[in-house]
Amino acid sequence: MTTTTTPMVELKGVHKSFGAVQVLRGVDLTVGAGEVTVLLGPSGSGKSTVLRAINHLEKVDRGFVRVDGELIGYRRAGNRLHELPERLILKQRNRIGFVFQNFNLFPHMTVLENVAEAPVSAQGRDRATVRTEARELLDRVGLSDKADEYPRRLSGGQQQRVAIARALALRPALLLFDEPTSALDPELVGEVLDVMRDLARSGTTMVVVTHEIGFAREAADTVVFLDEGRIVEQGPPAQVLDDPQEPRTRAFLSAVLH
Amino acid sequence: MTEVTRGPARATAPEEPPDGGESALTNLTVVPARHPWRWAATAVVLVLAAMAVHALVTNPAWDWPTVGAYLFAPSILRAVALTLQLTVLGIVVGFVLGTVLAVMRLSPNPLLRSVSWTYIWVFRSVPLILQLLFWYNLALLYRSISFGIPFGPAFFEIGTMDLITPVTAAVLGLALHQAAYAAEVVRSGFLGVDQGQLEAAAALGIPRWRRFRRIQLPQAMRTIVPTAANELIGLVKGTSVVYIMALSELFYQVQVIYTRTGRVIPMLLVAAAWYLALTTALSIGQFYVERYYAKGALRVLPPTPIQRLRTAVRRAR
Known part of the structure; x- marks a missing residue:
């Protein structure tokens, strides 16, 4: 098992419901070490939930999350997943930085x-x-x-x-950003994005939920477009942002960019 | 607007300087608005205050010399000490138990929640004086109390009369009653802390106990302290109820003295003076505690009275 082939983040068949509302309906996602992945999607598409599932702030109903090869929130024994005690979950979070929309x-x-x-x-x-x-x-x-x-x-x-x-x-081995600039006045967005660009350049693995298409185009290795709890399209920014194949991606981008 | 009115104003007021407007206006002296009613109100209040002081000083029935004679009498000081002891034990035990109840009430476990709810319901509903008499008369219910395995053998047994002395009964009654109120005070404080704070602490992997102590509690204290101080001051005076158990706290002690000497009013004044002194000390403490927990919540902390005095002196110089 060489570290270069183990992806930093791996989501497989992740499902999540809040009551009767199905937020995630089978999300598969892989983020390589040192890569920057930007999650895009309309509000309610489940992108924040994906992010929160990665550090187990949100328990998934089905599927699993691995960070650096380690199962998050659960321990596997045979065919069962046993939920970890809180102490161990907190320890796992120690390797995952999380940046909130409202700073907190x-x-x-x-x-x-x-x-x-x-x-x-x-x-x-x-x-x-x-x-x-x-x-x-x-x-x-x-x-x-x-x-x-x-x-x-x-x-x-x-x-x-x-x-x-x-x-x-x-x-942390991994940094998660949940709409880090959405609560900011427009003139303050730049200074935060500058810091994030710096981090991206220095090889930090990042998963970023944002509406800043410019940042995605510049800093992302992969752009993932989610809608209604599923990944609709993903690929390098040049492909997803400039030549989207799916009509839903196109509709979203034209709404955001105009 | 000014442009419009200036034209006709110049025409009707020829004594104004020829340039009429801006430069002349900037040289005018500002006269603050007068408040004649403030002076009238001040006069009325001063007269009323003078009448009150006059009534207090000149009427010999207040009997100030007796007040002075008993204010620091050893028996009174001992009674004050007992009052303080009851207050401190009542508030400390009350708030420790209250915090446990509040945490139970906020817990995801429905059994703990309902136990806490029931406790608060019972102890808040039954009058304190009744609760105190219950504890005082516990021996009527249970002759002895044994410690051991539940429903199993006892390790040792103790007579209820020996265990529950009048002081213990008083502390127990006050603390258990106080705990019900304290639980709600603490709970309201925790509810006031933004959920995002807990989430951030959890995301950083901070262990539960540290999260409680370093993140939640200091922020909850902002809302807890003012109400808790209210409770504390209420309890200082609330200890006077204990007189029904013939405990020689302050209120009981002055009654003992005035039934003997017949000087009811001056002895009540002695008690009032002490209660006033105790609550004053607590209010001062409250100011500093509140100021401590305001760190980061206020942009500028309010100056302490000493700081205010210092700036006043500096200005006067």
Whole structure:
């Protein structure tokens, strides 16, 4: 088993319902290590649920999710999947960074404390080294001067960059972004996308749910179009965005781009 | 608008300077609006306050010398200490149990939820004074209490009268009653924390207990503290109910003294003064606790009274 052939993310036949509403109806998805995958689709198409299933924020009803070859949320014994105890699920999440649409920074902690919290309390790393590393990460997202501010004093774009630094502090093998720019004022979108482009260039494996077609075209290796809980079309951006084969993809793109 | 009105205004007011408008306006002095009714209201309040003070000081029936004589009497101080002890034990046990009840009520387990609901229902519905008498008379119900395996053999047994002293009965009654209210106060605090906060903490893999202590609790405290302080102040005064158990807390003690000396009013004043002092101390504490938990929620923390005093002095210089 060589790491180069193991995909970073693998979804097989993933189904998920919320009550009577079927959100995912059999999703298969593979993301190679170091690749950037952008999930596109109309609202309600299930793209956020796919993302949340990858780090087990959402339990799947059928099918399975693997990250770096490891089954997420379950342990296989023969023909059964046993749900893991919460402790082990949390441990698996330590390798998966998640960036939320609404940032969800901890308002009662300073920016530095936000970034340094999880490595210390979830990974048990040494506080002093974590703090030095956190400062470096803040520098990387261009916010080293805001380390001691409280999140509420920052703009939305700055808050989201802190959230990205917080996710990176876990030294994750994989970063998930759930509409990271949708809650931002238009003029602040650029600074967040810049950071994400940087990460993409440095070879971070990323799965991004977004409506930023420009970002998808520039940074994505693969664009996946979802509709009604199924993957309709996927491929390199040049193919899916510029020469979509499916009528639903075409309809969506023309609605988004105009 | 100004453009329109300026023309005719210049025509009817020839004494204005020839350029008539902007440059002259910028040189005018600003006179603040006058508030004659504020002064009238101030006068009325001052007169009423003076009348109140006069009534308090001149009427000999208040008997201030007796108040002074008993305010720091050893028996009163001992009673204050007991009142404090009941309050502290009541609030600490009450809030610890209340937090457990709140967590149970918010748990996904339906049995835990209904147990918590039932507890709150019972202990909030029965008057405190009745609950206190129940605990006081527990020996009438159960002569002895044994510890051991449920429905099995007992390891040791203890007489109820020995276990439940009047002080224990009082603390038990106050704390169990308080817990029902505390549970709802704590629960409301946790409900107020944004769900996204928990999700973010879970996504970061922060263990459950740390999540509770580092993320949920500090944010819940913002809403818990003001109501909890209310409860605490209520309990300081609520301890006076315990007098029915002949425990020599503050209210019972002043009654003992005035039945002996016949000086009812001054002794009630002594008790009032102490309750006032205790709640004042608590209110000051509340200010600082609230300020501590406001970190990050307010852009600028309100200055403490000491800081306010310092800036006032600096300005006066």
